[in-house]
Amino acid sequence: MRFTKMHGAGNDYVYVNCFSEPLPTDNLPELARKISHRHFGVGGDGLILIRPSEIADARMQMFNADGSESEMCGNGIRCVAKYVFDHAIASKSSLQIETGAGVLDVSLSLGDDGKCQLVSVDMGSPSLEASAIPTTIKTSGSVVDHEIDFAGQRVAVTCVSMGNPHCVVFVPKVTDEWVLGLGPVIETDPRFPNRINVEFVEVLSKNEVRQRTWERGSGETWACGTGASAVCVAGVLTGRTNRTILNHLLGGDLTLSWNDADGHVMMTGEATEVFSGEWEESSTVQPSATLS
Numbered sequence: 001m002r003f004t005k006m007h008g009a010g011n012d013y014v015y016v017n018c019f020s021e022p023l024p025t026d027n028l029p030e031l032a033r034k035i036s037h038r039h040f041g042v043g044g045d046g047l048i049l050i051r052p053s054e055i056a057d058a059r060m061q062m063f064n065a066d067g068s069e070s071e072m073c074g075n076g077i078r079c080v081a082k083y084v085f086d087h088a089i090a091s092k093s094s095l096q097i098e099t100g101a102g103v104l105d106v107s108l109s110l111g112d113d114g115k116c117q118l119v120s121v122d123m124g125s126p127s128l129e130a131s132a133i134p135t136t137i138k139t140s141g142s143v144v145d146h147e148i149d150f151a152g153q154r155v156a157v158t159c160v161s162m163g164n165p166h167c168v169v170f171v172p173k174v175t176d177e178w179v180l181g182l183g184p185v186i187e188t189d190p191r192f193p194n195r196i197n198v199e200f201v202e203v204l205s206k207n208e209v210r211q212r213t214w215e216r217g218s219g220e221t222w223a224c225g226t227g228a229s230a231v232c233v234a235g236v237l238t239g240r241t242n243r244t245i246l247n248h249l250l251g252g253d254l255t256l257s258w259n260d261a262d263g264h265v266m267m268t269g270e271a272t273e274v275f276s277g278e279w280e281e282s283s284t285v286q287p288s289a290t291l292s
């Protein structure tokens with residue numbers, strides 16, 4: 001199976017062009033686990049399938065490194081759009097991509113070589129109702145700067161769904177203790193029945209933040225586009241930031257804007273194709289660990 005490795009701000013996935021490439025198995029969670037493995041596989045934060053769609057230019061299906069499927073991936077959709085354009089699946093700079101969170105509009109900025117460089121995505125409106133996250137922290141209403149204990153540590157959390165679930169925690173300084181210590185605890189807390197992605201955020205100014213993410217199903221990643229969108233919303237809701245922010249992630253920067261008029265979040269960032277190769281399903285050593 002031919003694959004292409006791509007990343008958006010260092011959030012790297014193995015992409016398969018299902019317009020032309022047959023998948024070697026029906027067991028996609030297992031394929032995702034094996035191909036994402038950083039020692040036994042190609043290595044990546046997960047697997048993204050670029051599929052034909054009946055209602056859009058292409059459909060994105062995404063799996064985390066542990067094989068779980070997510071509704072949405074902000075860095076992934078930028079890479080899918082770049083791939084669809086650069087590989088002539090659709091030759092236009094405004095695209096529609098179908099995701100598990102609906103059809104999203106994407107627009108591409110082209111470089112002098114005619115290839116896609118920057119990608120902007122209309123991420124749609126956030127959902128804030130506790131049941132939509134989902135979380136049992138509250139029975140109704142939104143969860144904004146809500147103080148709660150995780151493993152004996154009291155933190156204020158803001159929960160935002162961008163089609164997939166996010167828990168945003170503002171901290172004075174983003175450290176390993178927060179991300180690697182509390183990230184997995186919050187991800188698997190029973191008050192988040194579908195698990196949750198966790199963003200730890202340092203506010204640098206009203207217009208600028210630094211974020212590190214512990215992702216549901218993949219551990220720490222170098223960026224998270226839906227997470228950065230959730231942070232933009234959480235910053236406004238808690239009065240910490242303006243509606244437009246520059247977000248510094250481990251692997252690069254994203255610009256986010258939460259529009260007052262229509263309530264949609266716009267996300268802009270780069271998307272990069274790294275290399276292509278061929279996956280030999282039969283020659284893969286079965287790893288004993290799920291994550292690298």
Ligand SMILES: N[C@@H](CCC[C@H](N)C(=O)O)C(=O)O
Pocket residue numbers: 011064069070071072073074075076164165197215216217218221223224225226227
């Ligand atoms: N890195 C992604 C989000 C990927 C899915 C997430 N781990 C989940 O399970 O919801 C992004 O850029 O948004």
